[in-house]
Amino acid sequence: MGHYGCGGVAAATLPHDARDQDDPVQAWIAPIRHIYETSDRPEIASHRVARRAESSPPHLHDAGFRALVEENVKANVRRVARSGVISNHYKSLEQDPERVGVFIHGWVYDIETGEVSDLGVTVGPPGRTIPHSPFPLRA
Numbered sequence: 001m002g003h004y005g006c007g008g009v010a011a012a013t014l015p016h017d018a019r020d021q022d023d024p025v026q027a028w029i030a031p032i033r034h035i036y037e038t039s040d041r042p043e044i045a046s047h048r049v050a051r052r053a054e055s056s057p058p059h060l061h062d063a064g065f066r067a068l069v070e071e072n073v074k075a076n077v078r079r080v081a082r083s084g085v086i087s088n089h090y091k092s093l094e095q096d097p098e099r100v101g102v103f104i105h106g107w108v109y110d111i112e113t114g115e116v117s118d119l120g121v122t123v124g125p126p127g128r129t130i131p132h133s134p135f136p137l138r139a
Contacts (some may be wrong), residue, residue, distance in 0.1 A: 001116070002073035003109040009069050010057040012036050013047070014083055030073050031079075037121040043067035044125065070138070074121050077106040090125045101125035107135060 002009075007081050009035035013026070020026045036044060047064020058065035080086060093101050106121035117138035122130045 001105075001107040001109055002069050002076070003111050004066050005060045005111045006034060006068050006069055006072075007057075009072055010065065013051060013058055013065065013068065014055060015053075016072050030050050035075055036068055039068070039071055040062065041067050041071060044071065070119055073108055073119055075108045077104050077119075077121045077123055080104050089136070101128050103131060105133065107133075108138070 009032055010041050012029045013036055016026060016033070021030075037126070039045065043063040044067050047058070047062065047068070050064075051058065086102060086104070089102055093099055101124055103122055103124040106119040107116050111117050112116065114138060116135045118133040118135040120137050120139070124130050
C-alpha cells in the first residue's frame with residue numbers, strides 16, 4: 001500500500017546529483033525516479049515538464065505527484081508478484097490446490113482523508129479468482 005504525500009515519491013521528483021547514486025536513500029528511490037523520468041502517464045509527463053527546475057517538494061494535491069504514487073504502487077505489485085518467493089508459492093499451489101494462495105493488492109492510502117482506494121492491479125495465483133476488494137476502485 002502506498003500513500004499520497006509519500007516523502008520518497010516526492011524526493012524522486014526533485015533534481016539530484018548523479019554523484020549521489022551511492023547514497024542509500026537515492027538507491028531506494030531510484031526505481032521511483034525511473035518511473036517519474038520515463039512514464040507517459042499524462043499527469044506525470046506534464047508534472048516533469050512543469051517542475052523541471054523546482055527544488056521544493058510537490059504539493060499534496062498535485063495531480064502528477066498523486067499519479068506517481070499510484071504508478072509506484074502498481075510497479076511494486078508487479079515487482080512483488082515476480083519475486084522468487086511468490087513465484088515459488090504459486091508453483092507450490094499446483095501440487096496442493098486446496099492451499100490458500102497469496103494475493104498482492106495495489107492499494108493507496110490518502111493521508112488527508114483516511115480513505116483507501118484499490119488501483120485495480122491485484123495479482124494472485126494463476127487460475128484463482130481475485131477476491132472482491134473492500135475498497136473502492138480508483139480507475
